[in-house]
Amino acid sequence: MGRTLAEKVWDDHVVRRAEGEPDLLFIDLHLLHEVTSPQAFDGLRKNGRRVRRLDLTIATEDHNTPTLDIDKPIADPVSRVQLETLRKNCAEFGVRLHPLGDVEQGVVHVVGPQLGLTQPGMTVVCGDSHTSTHGAFGGLAFGIGTSQVEHVLATQTLPMARPKTMAITVDGELPEGVTAKDLILAIIAKIGTGGGQGYVLEYRGEAIEKLSMEARMTICNMSIEAGARAGMIAPDETTFAYLEGRPHAPKGEDWDAAVAYWKTLRSDDDAEFDAEVVIDASELSPFVTWGTNPGQGAPLSASVPDPASYEDASERLAAEKALEYMGLEAGQTLRSINVDTVFVGSCTNGRIEDLRAAADVIKGRKVADGVRMLVVPGSARVGLQAVSEGLDVVFKEAGAEWRHAGCSMCLGMNPDQLAPGERSASTSNRNFEGRQGKGGRTHLVSPQVAAATAVLGHLASPADLAAADDRTPAGV
Amino acid sequence: MEAFTTHTGRAVPLRRSNVDTDQIIPAHWLKKVTRDGFEDGLFEAWRKDPEFVLNRPERAGATVLVAGPDFGTGSSREHAVWALQNYGFKAVISSRFADIFRGNSLKNGLLTVVLDQKIVDALWELTEADPTAEITVDLEAREVRAEGLNAPFELDENARWRLLNGLDDISLTLRNEADIAAYEAKRPSFKPRTLTA
Numbered sequence: 001m002g003r004t005l006a007e008k009v010w011d012d013h014v015v016r017r018a019e020g021e022p023d024l025l026f027i028d029l030h031l032l033h034e035v036t037s038p039q040a041f042d043g044l045r046k047n048g049r050r051v052r053r054l055d056l057t058i059a060t061e062d063h064n065t066p067t068l069d070i071d072k073p074i075a076d077p078v079s080r081v082q083l084e085t086l087r088k089n090c091a092e093f094g095v096r097l098h099p100l101g102d103v104e105q106g107v108v109h110v111v112g113p114q115l116g117l118t119q120p121g122m123t124v125v126c127g128d129s130h131t132s133t134h135g136a137f138g139g140l141a142f143g144i145g146t147s148q149v150e151h152v153l154a155t156q157t158l159p160m161a162r163p164k165t166m167a168i169t170v171d172g173e174l175p176e177g178v179t180a181k182d183l184i185l186a187i188i189a190k191i192g193t194g195g196g197q198g199y200v201l202e203y204r205g206e207a208i209e210k211l212s213m214e215a216r217m218t219i220c221n222m223s224i225e226a227g228a229r230a231g232m233i234a235p236d237e238t239t240f241a242y243l244e245g246r247p248h249a250p251k252g253e254d255w256d257a258a259v260a261y262w263k264t265l266r267s268d269d270d271a272e273f274d275a276e277v278v279i280d281a282s283e284l285s286p287f288v289t290w291g292t293n294p295g296q297g298a299p300l301s302a303s304v305p306d307p308a309s310y311e312d313a314s315e316r317l318a319a320e321k322a323l324e325y326m327g328l329e330a331g332q333t334l335r336s337i338n339v340d341t342v343f344v345g346s347c348t349n350g351r352i353e354d355l356r357a358a359a360d361v362i363k364g365r366k367v368a369d370g371v372r373m374l375v376v377p378g379s380a381r382v383g384l385q386a387v388s389e390g391l392d393v394v395f396k397e398a399g400a401e402w403r404h405a406g407c408s409m410c411l412g413m414n415p416d417q418l419a420p421g422e423r424s425a426s427t428s429n430r431n432f433e434g435r436q437g438k439g440g441r442t443h444l445v446s447p448q449v450a451a452a453t454a455v456l457g458h459l460a461s462p463a464d465l466a467a468a469d470d471r472t473p474a475g476v
Numbered sequence: 477m478e479a480f481t482t483h484t485g486r487a488v489p490l491r492r493s494n495v496d497t498d499q500i501i502p503a504h505w506l507k508k509v510t511r512d513g514f515e516d517g518l519f520e521a522w523r524k525d526p527e528f529v530l531n532r533p534e535r536a537g538a539t540v541l542v543a544g545p546d547f548g549t550g551s552s553r554e555h556a557v558w559a560l561q562n563y564g565f566k567a568v569i570s571s572r573f574a575d576i577f578r579g580n581s582l583k584n585g586l587l588t589v590v591l592d593q594k595i596v597d598a599l600w601e602l603t604e605a606d607p608t609a610e611i612t613v614d615l616e617a618r619e620v621r622a623e624g625l626n627a628p629f630e631l632d633e634n635a636r637w638r639l640l641n642g643l644d645d646i647s648l649t650l651r652n653e654a655d656i657a658a659y660e661a662k663r664p665s666f667k668p669r670t671l672t673a
Contacts, residue, residue, distance in 0.1 A: 026656070
């Protein structure tokens with residue numbers, strides 16, 4: 001019987017397989033950041049261990065880093081200590097680090113692909129659940145806890161139970177104005193936050209094949225919000241074209257050997273998945289969340305659901321609690337929801353294509369009175385690229401704030417936070433209670449919807465902007 | 477890791493689904509660089525409500541958390557496990573755990589037990605009606621016991637063996653160091669390196 005893509009990559013990394021034990025998997029790339037690594041380095045020190053493969057390890061600073069005044073000392077003393085701890089640990093153990101201010105610094109899941117370190121068929125881990133992003137290249141990439149970070153540092157391997165596989169086949173074409181973010185939010189709403197639990201998801205089908213690498217990363221990034229530790233997409237010419245010429249991409253004969261291998265990385269026609277979900281892309285429209293988990297979403301054209309409409313008692317209770325926390329009424333249209341803040345950025349939507357999409361919508365328009373819009377590039381390189389294209393000027397002229405790279409308001413570990421009761425439209429990945437700041441209320445949206453929402457002050461799509469223009473006589 | 481064999485204690489019934497790790501321990505606590513001192517951050521936002529179940533005096537000293545489905549979703553932060561342990565929890569029962577949280581818990585000796593939602597419902601009813609009711613989580617027998625209830629649970633034999641003996645994963649893996657070296661020797665040369673030789 002044929003094998004799935006996930007099974008092929010898995011099998012290629014088995015260091016040891018023994019009856020009654022989890023497989024011991026080799027890890028090709030280990031990404032580190034300041035939040036989930038300090039206790040792991042402490043563990044190494046305590047046991048007199050070293051980092052086994054410094055040449056497969058890289059660190060950057062992203063979660064705590066401020067997005068303003070980055071040349072000044074970090075104001076929050078606790079954040080400062082955490083960043084200093086990473087610097088000290090990397091220096092002591094010899095780990096390559098891109099600290100705040102470095103041209104390669106940025107959100108760890110933006111940095112890996114942009115350097116060409118993330119390649120098809122690799123195993124990639126990081127102490128961060130959004131490591132699933134890297135699966136967009138056709139590798140097996142998953143988030144791990146700090147104990148596992150220590151394990152990988154010490155052994156370059158992880159004992160893992162073989163996961164089940166789920167095919168998510170997206171047939172047809174995405175309609176004009178519908179993005180990868182809308183698609184993944186719709187998938188999560190369909191299968192639920194636990195639907196992918198225990199599975200590696202493989203996204204496939206016509207609509208997926210047409211996506212750019214940036215869009216594929218957006219999809220794989222949010223696999224974890226469907227409960228799946230990893231999501232992946234078979235590599236193809238789009239993947240190879242993205243990689244070619246990047247600093248760590250193979251060169252010369254190595255490139256040819258690599259591409260020959262990468263071309264084998266597809267699920268065989270007779271491979272069997274443990275589960276399969278089929279989505280019709282042509283039925284989709286811009287999608288936003290109304291609740292406090294990423295599965296609580298609906299098309300922008302819909303209304304806030306009535307909790308009483310849920311048959312399942314636990315879902316009903318969850319919806320009731322969500323509406324209470326979000327300050328929403330059942331039945332109000334999603335377009336009637338006004339926001340205070342718009343955040344464009346994160347490992348989900350902080351890449352250059354995302355910034356271009358948001359800039360394209362907002363160009364020549366103004367952020368609505370009383371709305372604050374933050375644009376945070378996913379990495380320093382993305383920021384430089386955006387500046388070279390004049391996108392920073394577009395955002396600033398619209399009244400948005402152009403910031404330095406980092407995780408920023410996605411999780412509010414730095415000063416970029418919502419105040420209690422404040423509401424955001426955010427291109428990030430989690431609408432959990434308090435995620436963007438204590439008492440903050442988050443609606444997950446695409447970069448395009450974020451930009452249109454910033455202009456109109458309520459949840460809106462770019463199509464709504466055009467309609468509003470038609471209603472407004474010229475010169476008014 | 478501390479070994480886990482069997483534990484008996486009073487329970488905290490948490491009637492919520494999708495308890496994500498941001499609720500278990502909010503992000504601002506993640507700036508700490510230690511594995512301890514997270515107890516005050518556990519469910520920090522919800523604990524501001526005096527009626528929240530963890531704040532009820534009759535729940536003081538409880539050690540078994542009985543939660544709704546999809547417990548521990550979201551972020552991979554192991555701090556969520558540390559916070560539960562720092563607070564005093566020894567076991568968590570739910571009908572479904574997020575994968576990363578589950579893995580993290582078992583590596584720290586916090587036993588996460590998967591039981592059918594009907595049994596979770598029964599445990600909620602029992603411990604809400606009688607806060608002094610005790611729950612026993614027996615890893616040797618692989619069962620959960622409470623008044624009028626005896627529920628077997630599954631846990632793979634390898635994870636159980638490591639928990640029962642409090643074994644350290646890294647030491648176990650390093651026993652197979654030769655296998656790792658053999659694998660490394662045959663890795664293709666086109667695979668990327670972060671450092672240039």
